[in-house]
Amino acid sequence: xxxxxxxxxxxxxxxxxxxxxxxxxxxxxxxxxxxxxxxxxxxxxxxxxxxxxxxxxxxxxxxxxxxxxxxxxxxxxxxxxxxxxxxxxxxxxxxxxxxxxxxxxxxxxxxxxxxxxxxxxxxxxxxxxxxxxxxxxxxxxxxxxxxxxxxxxxxxxxxxxxxxxxxxxxxxxxxxxxxxxxxxxxxxxxxxxxxxxxxxxxxxxxxxxxxxxxxxxxxxxxxxxxxxxxxxxxxxxxxxxxxxxxxxxxxxxxxxxxxxxxxxxxxxxxxxxxxxxxxxxxxxxxxxxxxxxxxxxxxxxxxxxxxxxxxxxxxxxxxxxxxxxxxxxxxxxxxxxxxxxxxxxxxxxxxxxxxxxxxxxxxxxxxxx
Amino acid sequence: xxxxxxxxxxxxxxxxxxxxxxxxxxxxxxxxxxxxxxxxxxxxxxxxxxxxxxxxxxxxxxxxxxxxxxxxxxxxxxxxxxxxxxxxxxxxxxxxxxxxxxxxxxxxxxxxxxxxxxxxxxxxxxxxxxxxxxxxxxxxxxxxxxxxxxxxxxxxxxxxxxxxxxxxxxxxxxxxxxxxxxxxxxxxxxxxxxxxxxxxxxxxxxxxxxxxxxxxxxxxxxxxxxxxxxxxxxxxxxxxxxxxxxxxxxxxxxxxxxxxxxxxxxxxxxxxxxxxxxxxxxxxxxxxxxxxxxxxxxxxxxxxx
Numbered sequence: 001x002x003x004x005x006x007x008x009x010x011x012x013x014x015x016x017x018x019x020x021x022x023x024x025x026x027x028x029x030x031x032x033x034x035x036x037x038x039x040x041x042x043x044x045x046x047x048x049x050x051x052x053x054x055x056x057x058x059x060x061x062x063x064x065x066x067x068x069x070x071x072x073x074x075x076x077x078x079x080x081x082x083x084x085x086x087x088x089x090x091x092x093x094x095x096x097x098x099x100x101x102x103x104x105x106x107x108x109x110x111x112x113x114x115x116x117x118x119x120x121x122x123x124x125x126x127x128x129x130x131x132x133x134x135x136x137x138x139x140x141x142x143x144x145x146x147x148x149x150x151x152x153x154x155x156x157x158x159x160x161x162x163x164x165x166x167x168x169x170x171x172x173x174x175x176x177x178x179x180x181x182x183x184x185x186x187x188x189x190x191x192x193x194x195x196x197x198x199x200x201x202x203x204x205x206x207x208x209x210x211x212x213x214x215x216x217x218x219x220x221x222x223x224x225x226x227x228x229x230x231x232x233x234x235x236x237x238x239x240x241x242x243x244x245x246x247x248x249x250x251x252x253x254x255x256x257x258x259x260x261x262x263x264x265x266x267x268x269x270x271x272x273x274x275x276x277x278x279x280x281x282x283x284x285x286x287x288x289x290x291x292x293x294x295x296x297x298x299x300x301x302x303x304x305x306x307x308x309x310x311x312x313x314x315x316x317x318x319x320x321x322x323x324x325x326x327x328x329x330x331x332x333x334x335x336x337x338x339x340x341x342x343x344x345x346x347x348x349x350x351x352x353x354x355x356x357x358x359x360x361x362x363x364x365x366x367x368x369x
Numbered sequence: 370x371x372x373x374x375x376x377x378x379x380x381x382x383x384x385x386x387x388x389x390x391x392x393x394x395x396x397x398x399x400x401x402x403x404x405x406x407x408x409x410x411x412x413x414x415x416x417x418x419x420x421x422x423x424x425x426x427x428x429x430x431x432x433x434x435x436x437x438x439x440x441x442x443x444x445x446x447x448x449x450x451x452x453x454x455x456x457x458x459x460x461x462x463x464x465x466x467x468x469x470x471x472x473x474x475x476x477x478x479x480x481x482x483x484x485x486x487x488x489x490x491x492x493x494x495x496x497x498x499x500x501x502x503x504x505x506x507x508x509x510x511x512x513x514x515x516x517x518x519x520x521x522x523x524x525x526x527x528x529x530x531x532x533x534x535x536x537x538x539x540x541x542x543x544x545x546x547x548x549x550x551x552x553x554x555x556x557x558x559x560x561x562x563x564x565x566x567x568x569x570x571x572x573x574x575x576x577x578x579x580x581x582x583x584x585x586x587x588x589x590x591x592x593x594x595x596x597x598x599x600x601x602x603x604x605x606x607x608x609x610x611x612x613x614x615x616x617x618x619x620x621x622x623x624x625x626x627x628x629x630x631x632x633x634x635x636x637x638x639x640x641x642x643x644x645x646x647x648x649x650x651x652x653x654x655x656x657x658x659x660x661x662x663x664x665x666x667x668x669x670x671x672x673x674x
Contacts, residue, residue, distance in 0.1 A: 023424045
């Protein structure tokens with residue numbers, strides 16, 4: 001169970017790639033594609049000057065994946081410009097989150113990373129105005145059903161995702177980083193105090209290094225689906241590595257987690273990054289972070305679950321208990337998201353409405369013959 | 370070893386175990402299926418194609434599996450899986466082979482950004498390629514099917530793979546998709562062609578697939594140089610008419626019909642420009658395939674254009 005899957009071994013040490021057989025390359029490309037880490041691997045290999053040594057067939061898949069993210073990266077810059085233009089008159093500072101933040105701040109976590117949407121954070125009092133500005137500029141609301149509207153607006157930390165009618169891009173507008181109904185109560189006003197303005201832009205910000213890492217951890221360890229769990233763990237690994245140079249990062253990290261109410265997700269981030277990806281984290285920070293450690297029994301259960309769920313959702317990575325682990329984490333994510341009575345009502349409504357599970361991999365809508 | 374060298378029983382067995390590695394140059398596809406009719410259709414359509422050893426690298430791992438459960442028992446349906454993940458909606462089981470073909474098209478179009486992948490048929494003669502971009506119903510597959518029975522080589526009836534560095538075209542030379550009345554038209558036009566059984570009531574109407582010519586399959590690795598872009602338009606009882614088409618409009622059409630034009634950015638723009646620069650652009654109206662074949666032969670001999 002503790003052995004690393006091939007894609008993790010390859011990303012943590014590209015040196016192993018020189019000895020791979022055709023069958024191993026086959027498996028590596030499949031795992032990488034499923035985990036949305038293929039382009040990251042391609043980026044890493046290009047940086048290590050290993051691309052030319054790769055057999056042609058797998059190399060073409062790596063290059064394909066790289067082209068895709070390079071394009072997304074460009075599109076991200078354009079999309080952010082469009083969002084700023086739309087929100088310009090709302091006088092609202094825009095804080096980019098997750099992938100959009102990594103790209104626009106030029107962080108290594110953006111290298112080879114794919115995106116499906118853009119996440120922004122703005123103060124709650126500005127939400128209504130921002131929403132109407134976005135609507136005036138071509139973004140349309142989704143989830144028109146009354147229940148969904150209430151679900152988002154009353155309990156969630158974001159409004160329903162908005163999609164641009166022409167470009168088809170999606171924006172998630174957040175006013176907090178966890179649902180209002182969540183068990184974990186976050187000091188949201190404090191989040192807005194340490195933001196960092198991006199040079200060359202007006203009113204465009206990212207979270208401070210500590211907060212960016214804490215948000216990434218919070219997102220991963222509150223998620224239920226975890227289709228991109230391993231990718232998100234690599235994001236954390238990359239953030240830890242690049243911020244280790246930032247002045248005062250390690251000293252501020254654990255105290256800041258306590259201040260925001262995010263000691264638990266930070267504990268998990270450090271535990272699973274060090275355990276699964278050998279992320280270098282100073283011993284005293286690891287020790288300090290244990291204030292976020294849950295009760296022993298829960299800790300054992302979480303180890304069981306995340307060791308299995310933070311692997312590619314690929315048949316070659318399933319082990320005994322993978323299904324159970326994913327199911328547990330799915331239930332947990334709902335448990336964390338809202339109080340029990342509300343959760344029961346919500347799940348019953350969802351169960352009645354969609355008896356079929358959502359499809360993960362909607363293929364191209366185009367007519368292929 | 371060629372597919373034609375396997376017995377049907379061997380193919381069924383290989384497919385069941387997911388051990389069939391089909392060489393669809395430049396790709397290798399590993400196919401798994403528990404549906405016997407797929408083995409039969411693979412033998413019929415892909416007889417001239419090679420298989421690869423079990424430990425080879427496969428670009429795409431696909432399965433077409435009969436759905437189980439009560440619904441599966443009542444009305445058998447098949448589902449396409451891309452590397453273990455269900456994709457597309459399930460279809461009646463008699464469409465299983467067509468579904469495999471459509472699924473493979475998607476695999477190539479969505480993952481092969483080493484090429485500009487254009488939704489078009491491509492046929493070749495004397496090293497020069499005619500590209501027939503496809504508005505549905507315009508008759509590109511019918512025209513393509515007719516031409517390849519009269520001396521033109523099939524590159525693809527669906528996906529043109531344009532190598533942006535060397536400016537040449539490749540195709541996988543897979544079976545030609547025929548729809549509705551085209552099926553009988555081609556059977557009459559070229560009685561020797563081998564086709565799958567027709568399957569009625571698909572989303573595209575009645576469909577059948579036509580076996581690619583042996584000569585074309587053996588040349589699948591040879592590229593062709595773009596020479597003509599011809600927009601076919603079938604018009605009942607119209608005389609054949611080949612007219613120059615605006616190069617700018619042809620550019621826009623090719624860009625729009627490329628699956629990954631946007632992904633390539635400026636390179637994609639330059640690639641389409643390059644393709645158009647190397648090609649004469651025509652619109653071709655026709656009603657009879659005989660006429661069409663002689664017009665295309667004229668193109669090749671330089672009598673036109």
